[in-house]
Amino acid sequence: xxxxxxxxxxxxxxxxxxxxxxxxxxxxxxxxxxxxxxxxxxxxxxxxxxxxxxxxxxxxxxxxxxxxxxxxxxxxxxxxxxxxxxxxxxxxxxxxxxxxxxxxxxxxxxx
Amino acid sequence: xxxxxxxxxxxxxxxxxxxxxxxxxxxxxxxxxxxxxxxxxxxxxxxxxxxxxxxxxxxxxxxxxxxxxxxxxxxxxxxxxxxxxxxxxxxxxxxxxxxxxxxxxxxxxx
Numbered sequence: 591x592x593x594x595x596x597x598x599x600x601x602x603x604x605x606x607x608x609x610x611x612x613x614x615x616x617x618x619x620x621x622x623x624x625x626x627x628x629x630x631x632x633x634x635x636x637x638x639x640x641x642x643x644x645x646x647x648x649x650x651x652x653x654x655x656x657x658x659x660x661x662x663x664x665x666x667x668x669x670x671x672x673x674x675x676x677x678x679x680x681x682x683x684x685x686x687x688x689x690x691x692x693x694x695x696x697x698x699x700x701x
Numbered sequence: 702x703x704x705x706x707x708x709x710x711x712x713x714x715x716x717x718x719x720x721x722x723x724x725x726x727x728x729x730x731x732x733x734x735x736x737x738x739x740x741x742x743x744x745x746x747x748x749x750x751x752x753x754x755x756x757x758x759x760x761x762x763x764x765x766x767x768x769x770x771x772x773x774x775x776x777x778x779x780x781x782x783x784x785x786x787x788x789x790x791x792x793x794x795x796x797x798x799x800x801x802x803x804x805x806x807x808x809x810x811x
Contacts, residue, residue: 594741621797633703633789633802634742677741686755687732687796691741 592617592682596692603668603699611663611695613678617685623661624689625654626677634677637663668699703792703803711809712780720775720806722790730754730796731773733765734789736805742789748773749796785810 595614603609615623622641626634638647640656647654651672653664663676675696679689704723712718724731730749734742744757748767762778771792777784787807791800 622799624799626802631787631805631807633705633804636799636801639799679741681797687730687747687749687793688744688755688757689732689734689742689791689800690744693739693741 592680592685592690594678594680594690594692596676596678596695598695599693600696601698603665603697605669605699605701606667608664608666608668610665611676611697613661613663613692614659615661615678615680616659617680617682617690619683621681621683623656624679624681625661625663626679628675628677628694630675637676665697668697670699670701673697673699703790703801705788705790705803705806707806708804709807709809711811713811714780714782716780716810717776717778718780718808720777720788720790720808722773722775722792722803724771724773724790724792725801728792728794728801729771730793730798731767731771732791732793732800733773733775734791735759736787736789738786745775747796754796780810782810784808 625637628634638654675694679691732747733745736742746756787805
């Protein structure tokens with residue numbers, strides 16, 4: 591059974607204070623690892639897909655990296671508008687096409 | 702993008718509910734998820750080419766349909782209090798491709 595654990599559960603940063611969110615996973619054959627951003631009461635917004643260890647992707651102040659056991663979402667010089675819950679999900683070759691999500695990291699960036 | 706209706710819904714225990722989803726243009730795969738407050742989304746099932754293509758750990762009272770235009774319905778019978786959640790629909794080009802989510806339907810069961 592695929593499993594995803596995200597840490598920390600909540601993170602408070604000052605504007606400009608860089609940090610990283612962690613996503614640890616176990617999966618029998620990784621098809622893809624996905625990062626989403628979710629604002630309160632809304633649906634998840636797609637950020638990145640990573641497929642193999644060593645892969646990195648960037649978008650504005652966000653950078654996602656992948657190893658064989660975990661993924662990191664690095665946030666550089668965050669702004670208040672980056673405040674949201676960040677969700678990590680995995681898709682395994684033996685679990686069909688379902689996404690298995692972690693419980694998310696709630697990020698708050700104070701001005 | 703992906704659209705869902707209605708945005709909010711209030712039902713009483715034992716009733717039945719139908720939620721609707723229109724997938725992104727060109728996408729023929731629809732997946733449904735349930736998200737309880739403070740938790741990550743849980744996979745309910747996926748439809749590809751009108752057939753169920755995988756199901757999560759949800760009872761048979763959760764059922765679905767996919768229509769010729771690739772829109773989809775989620776039906777829940779005999780509603781229970783624990784069914785109160787945000788129901789999310791996601792569409793993708795193919796079952797294994799990136800899933801793009803709609804805004805969700807907030808269901809409250811009293």
